Amino acid sequence: MIILVIIGYILINLYLLFSSWRWMRLWLKSRFHKVGKICLVILYVLIVLPGPAAYFMKPGSVQAAMQRFNNCWLGVLIYYCIFSVIIDLILLILKYFKRAPRTPKVLRNWSIGIGAVFFGLVLSVSIYGMHHANQIHLNRHEINVNKKVPGMEKMKVVLIADLHMGYSIGLGNIRDMVAKVNSCNPDLIIIAGDIFDNSYDAIEHPDEILQELKKLDSTFGTYAVYGNHDINEKLFCGFSVHGRDTALRDEREDEFLKKAGITVLEDSSICVDDRFYLVGRLDAQKSGDGLNKRKTVKQLLKDLDKEKAIFVIDHEPLEIDETAQAGADIQFCGHTHAGQFFPLNIACSILWENAWGILKKDDMYNIVTSGIGVYGPDMRVGTDSEIMEIIVNFSK
Numbered sequence: 104m105i106i107l108v109i110i111g112y113i114l115i116n117l118y119l120l121f122s123s124w125r126w127m128r129l130w131l132k133s134r135f136h137k138v139g140k141i142c143l144v145i146l147y148v149l150i151v152l153p154g155p156a157a158y159f160m161k162p163g164s165v166q167a168a169m170q171r172f173n174n175c176w177l178g179v180l181i182y183y184c185i186f187s188v189i190i191d192l193i194l195l196i197l198k199y200f201k202r203a204p205r206t207p208k209v210l211r212n213w214s215i216g217i218g219a220v221f222f223g224l225v226l227s228v229s230i231y232g233m234h235h236a237n238q239i240h241l242n243r244h245e246i247n248v249n250k251k252v253p254g255m256e257k258m259k260v261v262l263i264a265d266l267h268m269g270y271s272i273g274l275g276n277i278r279d280m281v282a283k284v285n286s287c288n289p290d291l292i293i294i295a296g297d298i299f300d301n302s303y304d305a306i307e308h309p310d311e312i313l314q315e316l317k318k319l320d321s322t323f324g325t326y327a328v329y330g331n332h333d334i335n336e337k338l339f340c341g342f343s344v345h346g347r348d349t350a351l352r353d354e355r356e357d358e359f360l361k362k363a364g365i366t367v368l369e370d371s372s373i374c375v376d377d378r379f380y381l382v383g384r385l386d387a388q389k390s391g392d393g394l395n396k397r398k399t400v401k402q403l404l405k406d407l408d409k410e411k412a413i414f415v416i417d418h419e420p421l422e423i424d425e426t427a428q429a430g431a432d433i434q435f436c437g438h439t440h441a442g443q444f445f446p447l448n449i450a451c452s453i454l455w456e457n458a459w460g461i462l463k464k465d466d467m468y469n470i471v472t473s474g475i476g477v478y479g480p481d482m483r484v485g486t487d488s489e490i491m492e493i494i495v496n497f498s499k
């Protein structure tokens with residue numbers, strides 16, 4: 104797997120290096136071409152190198168810094184590649200239809216103009232995406248559950264997911280999130296997985312973040328499940344390249360969440376205040392124990408009192424029909440990031456039955472949040488980082 108990723112990464116960067124030189128040499132006089140090419144190669148290597156280098160380094164502050172830089176570069180790389188391919192296709196079409204300018208001077212001016220627009224678009228989209236990824240939005244929804252909960256006509260549930268604390272999400276983001284969550288005055292806080300970002304060592308200021316998470320305030324407490332990134336796993340340029348059997352959880356994550364006052368449910372259920380059930384599932388991809396033998400939702404719910412409201416927390420929005428048939432009232436999920444950035448947000452809506460938002464399935468609601476943090480490219484374009492506030496009305 105890693106060999107294929109390395110080959111693909113090298114080929115993409117060679118193509119972009121060639122494209123960059125093709126535009127750059129138009130700006131330089133011929134006598135400066137050799138020096139310009141050397142400078143471009145050196146600069147490009149310095150930009151590209153931190154990602155692969157971080158993979159082979161031991162965990163630590165230097166490795167984490169290089170991975171953070173790589174996450175920023177990955178976003179630029181994606182849009183650099185998209186716009187470069189588009190321009191090459193346009194030029195190919197013009198050449199095929201013999202519409203390309205003929206004289207060298209006109210061709211040079213055209214190319215310089217196209218190159219300026221190209222770099223302007225890449226820079227603008229990248230800056231916007233990186234800035235927008237740090238803006239947490241609060242989205243409110245209201246649903247009706249056909250059950251009674253003793254002493255409650257409604258419940259305010261705050262759903263968050265995909266914090267990805269570590270390489271891209273730090274103390275400032277968590278402080279902002281906690282303030283917005285508490286401003287909702289929630290009855291229940293649910294964290295639907297991917298709390299960490301593949302490495303506990305990547306977290307900056309873990310003690311300060313722990314103190315912020317302890318400030319989460321709700322009537323019934325904060326409950327969570329783990330996701331496919333809540334493990335210790337080396338990433339190659341942002342890509343997971345190892346199998347699920349070697350993807351094991353760091354014991355420090357368990358201790359961290361326990362100290363933060365967050366209850367983690369791992370293929371288990373709890374009856375909260377004798378009013379409603381919370382059922383937490385192991386992640387379908389990487390359970391963190393190397394076994395990946397999670398119980399079926401039917402097994403988890405079979406002995407529960409179906410007269411009570413049943414909320415299932417499952418990191419990935421999978422087995423929606425099975426969860427509804429098993430008797431759940433709400434299935435809370437994350438994982439998708441709603442695609443995180445264009446054009447993946449379009450592909451995401453096609454690949455998932457419910458990529459983001461609320462889907463009614465029989466008598467059950469499947470609710471998917473786009474999450475707080477980011478994975479890989481440190482940007483959001485066409486999606487929001489969000490906190491979901493859900494008003495659950497009970498009736499019978």
